[in-house]
Amino acid sequence: MPASSWRLRSDAWEYLRFAVKRLATDSETADALATDGEVHRNLRALETIELYWAGFGQRYVAAIAELLEAGDYRTALDRIGRVVHRLRHDTVPDEPRDEYLDESERAEFAVDADPRPRFEVLVVDETTAQDRDGLRTELLRLRGPADDFVYDYVVVPSADDAVAAVLTNPNILACVVRPGFSEHTRQRLSRDLQESIRLARAEVVRGTAPARSSLASVQRVLGLADTLAAIRPELDLYLVAGAHIEDLAGALTRRFRRVFRREDQLELHLTLLRRVSHLYDTPFFSAIQDHARRPVGVFHALPVARGGSVVASKWIRDLADFYGLNLLLAETSATSGGLDSLLAPTGAIKKAQDLAARAYGAKHTFFVTNGTSTANKIVHQALMAPNDVVLVDRNCHKSHHHAVMLTGARPAYLEAYPLNDFAFYGAVPIDRIKQLLLDYRAQGRLDEVRMITLTNCTFDGIVYDPERVMAECLAIKPDLVFLWDEAWFAFAAFHPVTRRRTAMAAAKRLEQQLGTTDHAAAHRAQQERLHGADGSPAGDEVWLSERLIPAPDARIRVYATQSTHKTLTALRQGSMIHVYDQDWVRDAEEPFHEAYMTHTSTSPNYQILASLDIGRRQVELEGFELVQRQLDLATSLSQAIARHPLLRRTFRVLTAHDLVPAAHREAGRPMPLRDGLASMWEAWATDEFVVDPSRITIEISRTGVDGDTFKHEHLMDRYGIQVNKTSRNTVLFMTNIGTSRSAIAYLIEVLVKLAERFEEARAQQDPDLLSAAETDMPPLPDFSAFSARYATDGVLPDGDMRAAFFRGQHAVG
Ligand SMILES: Cc1ncc(COP(=O)(O)O)c(C=O)c1O
Structure with missing residues (x-):
């Protein structure tokens, strides 16, 4: 459910x-x-x-x-x-x-007609019908015409119900826990929901910040608070207590934003509204709107500012007609008067970036107005120096290769597993990464390896388990820096299941994990198995056969680059860099700022920045709902294709079984979300790789046309459907938070029409002739290593990319 x-x-x-x-x-x-x-x-x-x-x-x-x-x-x-x-x-x-x-119904009608944005507040407590009526009456009494928002209570009696509510109702933005709640639900819930509740409650990292109180009641409240925060970190948690409030406040405040007494209804009401107004706040977007409304004279650059060169023109007035005058009123090169400088932010942009860091679970966030192509270069330049070794997924975006060339670092390319049948690559298995690190160790060059960069998720939707990758790498190289290219994965931070595989959430979990006593004990025990009596490391096979546990003092140094514009609300090129780096101040802040200045325009586009700011508001207030809906719609599309007799004959939806080799998955379900949230939860918690359900790759060999022809001639030219990626025999359909049910219905209708057309064409074809798309696929090319001239030592795979690049340039001429 x-x-x-x-x-x-x-x-x-x-x-x-x-x-x-x-x-x-x-x-x-x-x-x-x-x-x-x-x-x-x-x-x-x-x-x-x-x-x-x-x-x-x-x-x-x-x-x-x-x-x-x-x-x-x-x-x-x-x-x-x-x-x-x-x-x-x-x-x-x-x-x-x-x-x-x-x-009361008349009052409800008045509420329905209220145009103010609404949200819901979860109250967890055993209550009688009378209590609930009392709560509601009190709420209506407190609600005032000056409030910016309207909220209603959802009252549930138990911890199970609280988890069910936050998993199913995205309108809930705050939660009030009262210690009288019971543990288990009395509802007859679907098996999927029961299982999801169990998984959510089992998942919290235990023992990170022990409560000072050993009272069982305090432990229960803490357990629930940790679970709710893990599922929906954007939720605000409040505790309302009667007796012993001072004791509770001391033991619990780390988890709760505030502790109230039952009598403090008005305070609670005001706090709830104020908190949502903080989520709603868009410092830079508001500053731009203010600026647009202010009469200002421009004695600086930018003739389009305030419409200057446009509205008085005889020839280009249609620019303002088309985009609206606001675009020009908002265009400015000013960095004062409420605006701010992206290069050295101290005001509205700084605040907007700090809010984004909160939303994405980062320690620091930086807006980028030239896309992730630039974001990647910034991070590489900030962290790498000439001759440092960086491990790079060979299929990464070109900006990484460029960055390597610019920094003079030496890339050691990692090979993703090939998907020969579909003519694209998957992702890099953890064993290959570990083996490469072990090879560097064996050659005494591990200290040169500084960073690893991987693409999560890949264009085709193959998703790593970054927590596992980072943990195992750190067990071999405890100060390794991670750059996760999440160009396609910004949305994932806003759903309880997908969030765990984002770099920021993984970094946080890993940090919590490293601080526990259980972890320290497990690490000590494993070290004995990984080392001989003389302290030298056991053979590689031992290190490869175990899930490695990093030392408790390993450094968490994680960077993620996201094309916000690809999957969330932001104008094109709007990207972000998120940082979770324990050595930020000591080791990265200054070079990062230098790199940021190097690659950022002195005239960054303000509209892109404003869209990043308001897009952040959206994900904090409705991200969960939008992402859940996107995943559901994508699942319904794949189900429709799989169930429709004609579509099934013509197209094949590729599942985890096609896209991830069996050795790299455990959960076993081909499309976990199709079986329910719990099944997806399990796969995302356990499998080395999972497939992002919002992307649907269909195999089209039976249509008789190749991917490119299908995309251009059939989807776009005939029906105006835009897709981005194809391979020789596959087409990738991506859903996003803007996809609607009717868009999915239209796509299905088009696929049916196309399938009819292909079937007809096929009937007239010579059955002995196979179409090009149906012939066996040649294997994907293997990467040729650096030639001896550029290889560093001829043993390990890294080489001098910069020299190779420039020689390539000049050799052409
Ligand atoms: C994995 C990856 N990284 C980075 C980028 C570059 O992102 P942007 O288009 O925001 O510059 C892309 C673009 O497609 C990409 O696929």
Whole structure:
């Protein structure tokens, strides 16, 4: 259920409306209802689901069931209609029949019509119906016209229900824990949700910051707080306690933003609103808007500023007509008057970057206005010096090769596993990385290896386990720096399952892990197995056969570069660099700033920066919902292809079984999310590589055309569908947070039409003639090593890229 609870919920209400409308408007008898098992099934499902959403709740569903039972279809339809309207984001339902409304329902209607943004606050406590009514009355009393936002409570009795609520309801932005909650749910939850709750509760890194109190009640509260924070770090946690509040405050405040007494309802109310206003705050976007509204004279560069060279022109006024005058009013080269300098930020840009660091779980975040191509060069230049060795995935983006050439570092290229059948590469297995590090150690050159850079996820959606990669590498080289190219993975930080495989979340988990006593003990025990009695390392096979455990004092030095614009809301070229580096101040800050200045324009595009700022607001407030929806839509697309007889004959959706060799996966399911969130959770927690479910690669050999022809002639020219990547026999469909249900429906419709066309063409073809796309694929080329002239020692794979590059340039001439 959690994988698509938003959809299950809206589908169930939509279905009820459809079915009950028939009953209310047509002469069908109540018998029809009795035989319509679907209505009852949906009502039962909604009775559970609605516990986790504010507004209507279980009582509302039960009341509808009673109305249906009593044959009052019209009133039931009105009530169902209200929910459907709210789910569709319509504020005012059609023709509410006033005579059926009681006082509280009238108040609810007023709330529905309120245009202010709404969010939900989870309250975890055992309560009676009377308590819940009291909470709600108090909330309505506190709600004021000057509040910027409106919120409602979702009240659940147990820790299990709290986890279920934050997994299923993305509108929840804050959580109030009261120590009276119980442990287990009394709901009849789907197996998937039960399993997801278990996995979420089992996952928290234990023993990192022991509570000073040994009270069992304090431990329970801590356990729940840690779980909720691990699932949704953007949630604010508050504790409301009665007795012993001072003791609790001392023991618990690390986890909670604040501790309140029960009487402090007003304080809590104000804090909740204030906190959301902090998430909503967009310092740079607001500064740009302010600037656009201010009358300013320009005696500086940029003739388009304030529309100067455009609106008075006879010939180019259509620029302003098309983009709107605001674009020109917002264009400025000023760095004062509320604006800020990207190169040396101290005001609005600095604040916006700090907020982004919070959102992405980084220690520092830097905005980049020339895409990740530049972000990568900045990080390489900041951390590498001539002759340092950097391990680089050979299939990385060209900017890494360029950066290596610029810095004079020596790349040792890593080989990703090939997918010969589909003509592209996968990712680099951990054993190869470890072996290469061990080879450097054996040759006495490990100290030269400074950094490793890997692409996570790959263009085709193959995702590493960065926590594992970093842990095992650090066990061999404890000060190795990691640069994760997350050009395609910015969205992943906003979903509880995908987040764990982002560099920032992995760095944090690893840091927590290294600080535990369990970890120190495991490390000591493993060292005995990895070393002989004389202290020398055991053979490589021993190091390769174990999951290596880094020393507790290994350094966590992690950088991630993201093309925010590729997967989240940002104008093109809007990228970010996220930093989680324990040696930042000592070892990186200054060279980083130098590199940042080198590669950043002195005229960075303000609109890109503003879009990064407001895109950050979006992901903090609705990122989870958007990413979950994206994953669900992609899953429904792959299911539609797999189930439709004609599509199934023509296209094949590639799964983890096709894209990841069996040796690198354990969970065993070909498309884990299709089986439910828990199944995805398990695969993402255990497998060496997983496949990002938001990308769908389909194999098209049976169409008789190659990937390029399919993309240009069939998808784009005929139907206006844009895809980016193809191989000889595959096409990659990417969904993103802007993908809608109707876009998916259109794509399916187009695929059906194309499949019909291909099938017809095939029927007329000579059956003995295989199309080019169906012939066996040649193996992918192997990388030829550095020639002796550029190789460093002829034993290890690194070489002098800079010399090779310039010689290549001049040799051509
Ligand atoms: C893995 C990878 N890194 C970096 C980049 C460059 O990103 P940008 O287009 O933001 O410069 C790309 C672009 O496709 C990429 O695929």
